[in-house]
Amino acid sequence: MEHEPRRVSAFFRRGRPVQIDVDGEPVQAFEGETIAGALLASGRRILRHTPKGSARGVFCGMGACFDCIVEVDGDPGVRSCITPVHQGMKVRTPKPFQRGK
């Protein structure tokens, strides 16, 4: 995981380090970052898989497209691009599912 190349060190001072759990794996983040931001910074572009199985990541980055939705602490459909991380946050990325029977 290459963290620094994605995080700008010039111009910005990070807040406190924060650790979140994404699909059972620990991910290092910093206070103030969004879930999507932290994942991108850790080199991870895929945020979920659609029902049909296509990978999706950040698209609009402003909470309009709902491509970035993940489950946070048991709550589904959370827009990771506008939701700040907090220590111990449990994130689950949506998986494909069979619509209908």
Next chain:
Amino acid sequence: MNVDVVVIGAGAVGCSVAFQVAGAGLKVVLMDRGFPGSGTSRATQAGIGVYAKKPRPNLELNMKGAELYPSLAAKLDRDVELRMDGVLNVVLSQEGLAKMRAFVAKQHETPGYKAQLLTGDEAREMEPQLSPGVVGAAFCPLDGQVNSLKYTDALARGVVRLGGQVKAGVEMTGIRSTGRHTWSVVTSDGELGAEWVVNCAGVYAPEIGRMVGVDIPIAPNKGHVLVTEAIPPLIRRRISGPTLIRQTANGNMLLGQSEELVGFDRAESLPVLAAQAVVARRVLPSLKKVKIIRSFVGLRPWPPDGLPVIGEVPGLPGFLVAVGHSGITWSPAVGKLITELITGRQPTLPLEPYSITRFQDRVGPATS
């Protein structure tokens, strides 16, 4: 231009009528001020509902519709997500349970009806997501569900395939009698001559009726439905009782059953929407975290006595009416009945109970 039949209103009823009439070899024009399915047919949960229908002639008509659904759907060129998998009607109180038992017993007086009484646990065996608060249920295998948007669209395409015409975006401006059993239908897109005119205009049927001096006592009955995001399968079949719940083939949950007679008001009411959420959550607690992405409002064509209005208007030979509530359910049957009327065949069901003549004092003379 002259055709055999003009069908006014391209909802489930009009589309089924036009499709079956076209299938009988007649020249049909199906028209709508919007597009096929753009009225009540797209603002419904689209359950095929038999279980709770009353009075008896209404129940019989709905049973016939449900019975004919598979064979009608088989004639369409695309999947309309038809599932004849019954309905589970649940109750949340002992009082409700007693009422349901009595109701089901009465319904069984009609031949062909069947509904099985279940305990709360048996209901939860069928649908594990049901709340522990469900104390009993009735399972009616005659019910089903369909995608009404696809159904009307497929029927309308079928009309075209069978040589008929579909005119969308057309306003009716008048209907004139031009002789015995001939009509001139005047629209924003020109005039059309026809031997038969079938009024399938749903909540607008009274407006069409007025064009020929007939009072059709249908009032809009407003219902709100909540639509959730698509989720993995949560329930297998429709749930009714304190509310209506259905999961579409796409995975969306449709929640809610509200009723208000407030005219053509289609504005959403927040208290009603919130009340639908309350009762849905009570029946299926796991809905709590599921997200609502949309709501819609539909206007049911509501007759005063629970029976649809079907058949020819006396004094207006060739002017037929087919309107009422639960058009989704009885559309296959009414399409057949109207076709039988038009082609002079014995109707599958006696039509007298649905005749407009039961509103004796309201049927006026024909205008010319």
Next chain:
Amino acid sequence: MTSTDVVVVGAGPAGIAAATQTARAGASVLVLDEYSQPGGQYYRQPAEGICPTSSARIFEQSERGHSLILEAKQAGVAFRCEALVWGAFTDGTLAVHSAGTSEVITPGKLILACGAYDRSVAFPGWTLPGVMTAGAAQALLKGQGILPGRRILMAGTGPLQVAVAAQLAQAGARLVGVLEAVKLGRLVSSGPRFWGQWGRLREGLQYWRTLRSANVPLTFGRTVIRAIGDGVLSAVVTAELDDDWSAIPGTEAEVQVDTLCTEFGLVPNTRLARLLGCQIVYDPARGGLVPLYDDAMQSSRSGVFIVGEAAGIAGAKAAELQGRIAGISAALQLGKGDPYQCGQRIAAAKRELRSELRFARSLNETFAVKPGILKLLTDDTIICRCEEITAGEFRHERPAWISTLDAARTVIRVGMGNCQGCMCESLVAQLLAKEAGRKIAEVGSYHIRPPLKPIPVGALADLSEKLPPPPNRMEH
């Protein structure tokens, strides 16, 4: 139930300006915004806990935004963040979702400053992770100091992407290039339209110089035609465009990147306005569907004002001026503020606004997306991202009655997913117009119903306790 003189929806340049003026005139004002901090996109603030360490030009807008937000607070404006306005009802109430619960607010007057979102231009592979809008890249950079990727290509049209590219370059991002779809010759011949806009030209030149010194090539008359990757983006195919934005065969080039940032202009966010029944018209030179409004920025619905990008794409300066006009006007309608002074301030704002709107119009027309770009869609290209509906489903066996957005949505299901058509409406309108042989203005719009954005069943159910009981269900 909360009651306040004026509610402003959206805390971007327009919303902040409106609220400040309303507060100064003596009315109570509450600003609601979905994000965790005020500022919107243009005045995006660095997130709490992340500090800018210098006054680099990246932060110019954030700094100005910060002082404007402070001024607003000092004037008495209340900001409520992470507050989502999801419904508006005929009794004048707004439904707001915040911190897991929903409540109802009854504003005296309403000012909509809901901003805009990026226009969706579709091409094969545009849904791959790694393909995002320039706006997303800018939000990540300005808000969190995070770069969207390690090898970035920007493609699109207009000055916004050049600004974002320059900011990314300044922050040390590896940009392989910026592609402008409009040919340089056409831009040069459009030059006279921008006569007098020296400040803006200077700004543009500064961005261009930043890119030059970072060795980021700016190429004209070229854009992305395909994004490639196995599960995630790994390369982009670009091609030259003709005047109609059709790709010229034989000019394809492939470039290896992990990130593609696209920017094809902005679309006004008119959803709350439409839910309120405000009249809209189609005006491509203002970004597409825009609301009607009068001199006071009041919409066709009395007491509802619409300002900023939500009223038509015209930039931050116009947004601020419109905000001022509406803020003062809303207060005047409530009988607050000195009519003479307010009148003077409104007149001054209007004068400045006129030239801003003229410039915006020229800009939007120069960088308008041309229909040739639709030819990039193959049958497999997704047009509705939420419901995963492809162009092929749209094109084939489409009966004549599917010639409006309403019909398309009902039958083909575009616009029926989580975003409820935000992303696909303008794209589907273009595609439908082309397929049905109609003008875009004729295909209409999606019907908007609450909730405007998803809310949990539980939250709506809990809200019922705060509401009057609904009419009893009829017995029959």
